[in-house]
Amino acid sequence: MTISAEPHIRSGQWEDALTFVAVNADKAAYAELFSYFAPRLKAFGMKMFGNEQQALEMVQDTMLNVWKKASLFDASRGCASTWIFTIARNVRFDMLRKKQSRKDDISADDLWADGDYPEQEDSSSDKWETMLLSEKLAPHFDSLPPAQRLVMQKVYLEEKSHQEVSDELDIPLGTVKSRIRLALDRLREALDDTRS
Amino acid sequence: MTHAVKYHPGMMLMEQYVEGTLSADVALAVATHIDLCPHCQRLCQDLHNDHGSQLAQLEPALSHNETEFEQMLAFITEQAPQQKPVKRVQGEMVTVTINNREFKIPRALSRMAQQHGKWLQLGGIATAKLPAGDKLHVSLLYINKGTEVPNHTHLGMELTLVLSGRICDENGEYGAGDLLINSPDDTHTPHTKADEDCLCLSVLSAPLKFNKGLVRLLNPLQQFFY
Ligand SMILES: [Zn+2]
Ligand SMILES: [Zn+2]
Numbered sequence: 001m002t003i004s005a006e007p008h009i010r011s012g013q014w015e016d017a018l019t020f021v022a023v024n025a026d027k028a029a030y031a032e033l034f035s036y037f038a039p040r041l042k043a044f045g046m047k048m049f050g051n052e053q054q055a056l057e058m059v060q061d062t063m064l065n066v067w068k069k070a071s072l073f074d075a076s077r078g079c080a081s082t083w084i085f086t087i088a089r090n091v092r093f094d095m096l097r098k099k100q101s102r103k104d105d106i107s108a109d110d111l112w113a114d115g116d117y118p119e120q121e122d123s124s125s126d127k128w129e130t131m132l133l134s135e136k137l138a139p140h141f142d143s144l145p146p147a148q149r150l151v152m153q154k155v156y157l158e159e160k161s162h163q164e165v166s167d168e169l170d171i172p173l174g175t176v177k178s179r180i181r182l183a184l185d186r187l188r189e190a191l192d193d194t195r196s
Numbered sequence: 197m198t199h200a201v202k203y204h205p206g207m208m209l210m211e212q213y214v215e216g217t218l219s220a221d222v223a224l225a226v227a228t229h230i231d232l233c234p235h236c237q238r239l240c241q242d243l244h245n246d247h248g249s250q251l252a253q254l255e256p257a258l259s260h261n262e263t264e265f266e267q268m269l270a271f272i273t274e275q276a277p278q279q280k281p282v283k284r285v286q287g288e289m290v291t292v293t294i295n296n297r298e299f300k301i302p303r304a305l306s307r308m309a310q311q312h313g314k315w316l317q318l319g320g321i322a323t324a325k326l327p328a329g330d331k332l333h334v335s336l337l338y339i340n341k342g343t344e345v346p347n348h349t350h351l352g353m354e355l356t357l358v359l360s361g362r363i364c365d366e367n368g369e370y371g372a373g374d375l376l377i378n379s380p381d382d383t384h385t386p387h388t389k390a391d392e393d394c395l396c397l398s399v400l401s402a403p404l405k406f407n408k409g410l411v412r413l414l415n416p417l418q419q420f421f422y
Pocket of ligand 2: 348350354378384386
C-alpha cells in the first residue's frame with residue numbers, strides 16, 4: 001500500500017469513492033479512502049489520546065464505520081472528510097465514556113445529530129429521487145396506480161415543481177402532494193417487503 | 197416558533213462541542229440548544245466542515261506500520277457492509293408531563309428525559325433529576341405561571357436552557373432555546389410572568405445559596421435544586 005504524502009486530490013474524489021463503496025461495496029475505492037485517511041486519522045488520534053494503542057483502536061472503529069455506513073453518507077450535507085471527522089469524533093467520545101460503563105450515560109448519538117435536523121417539507125423526497133432510479137425500485141414504480149405514477153414521473157424524472165405539475169395536469173396542488181405521499185408510502189412498503 | 201433565540205453558547209463552547217472535548221453534561225445542554233436554534237445549526241455545520249478539511253490536510257502519522265494498516269484494511273473489508281437503504285427512523289416525539297401540561301422534548305435530550313426521576317414539587321416549582329450527571333447535576337426544572345425562584349447566589353456554574361415557555365430575571369427575558377449561563381457568585385431572582393409557565397434544563401456544578409428572609413434559614417432548599 002502506498003501512502004500519499006503529498007496528495008493531489010481531485011475535488012469530489014472521496015465523495016465518489018464513498019458512493020462506490022455504498023453502491024457496490026467497492027473494495028478498490030475503499031482501499032483508496034483507507035490509504036489516505038487511516039494515517040491521518042492516526043495522527044489525529046495520537047493528538048487526542050497521546051497513546052498509540054488507543055489511536056489505532058479509534059482508526060479501526062472509524063474506518064470500519066466508513067465501510068459499513070457508506071450508504072448513510074449524504075454529499076449534500078458536506079464533504080467526505082467532514083463526515084469521516086464526525087465519525088472519528090463520535091468514536092473517540094464513546095471510547096472515553098465507555099470506561100465509566102454506564103448504560104444510561106450520555107452517548108455520541110445523543111449529542112450529535114450529524115446534521116439530521118428537522119427538514120423542510122419537501123427535502124426528504126430529494127433522497128428518494130436517487131433511490132427511485134435504482135434498480136430495486138424500478139419494478140415497484142411501474143406497479144403504482146397510473147395517476148400516482150404520472151405525478152411521480154413529472155416530479156422525480158422531469159424535475160418539475162409541485163405547482164407546475166398541478167398546472168399541467170389541471171389538478172389541485174393538494175392532490176399532487178397527496179399522490180406523491182401515497183406513492184412514496186407504497187414504494188417504502190414495497191422496499192420493506194423485499195428486504196424482509 | 198415565533199420566538200427568535202437570543203442567547204447562544206459562546207464560540208468556545210461551540211468549538212469544544214464540535215471537537216467532542218466539552219464535558220458531556222454541558223455538551224447535552226449545548227446540543228439541545230442547537231436543536232432549537234437554526235443559527236447555531238449553521239454555525240455547527242461550518243465548524244464541522246472546518247474540522248473535516250483540517251483532518252484531510254493533516255500530516256499522516258509517520259510512525260505507521262504498513263503491515264498493521266494492511267491487516268486492518270483486510271479485516272474491515274471482510275465485514276459485511278450495512279444493507280441499504282437504511283430507513284431513518286423518525287424517532288417518536290418524546291414528551292414530559294408536569295402540572296397537567298405536556299411538553300415536547302428536543303431530540304438531543306429525548307433519551308435522557310425519558311429516564312427522569314420523580315418530580316419533587318415545592319410551591320410552583322418542580323424538579324426532576326436526569327441520570328446524565330457526572331460531576332454536574334442535570335435536571336428538568338418546571339416553574340409554574342407567576343412564580344418566583346427565591347433570590348440566590350451560585351456557588352458554582354449554572355446553565356439553564358429554556359425548553360418551553362418564558363422566564364425572566366434581573367438581566368432579561370428568556371424564551372425557548374435561550375441558554376443562560378451564570379458563573380459562581382452571580383446573584384439573581386428568576387421568575388415567570390402571570391400568563392406563562394416554563395420548562396428548563398438545568399445543569400449545576402454546585403448548590404445554590406438562598407439569600408433572603410426565611411428561605412435563608414431554609415437553606416435545605418439547596419437539596420431540592422441540587
Ligand atoms: Zn444558538
Ligand atoms: Zn440561578
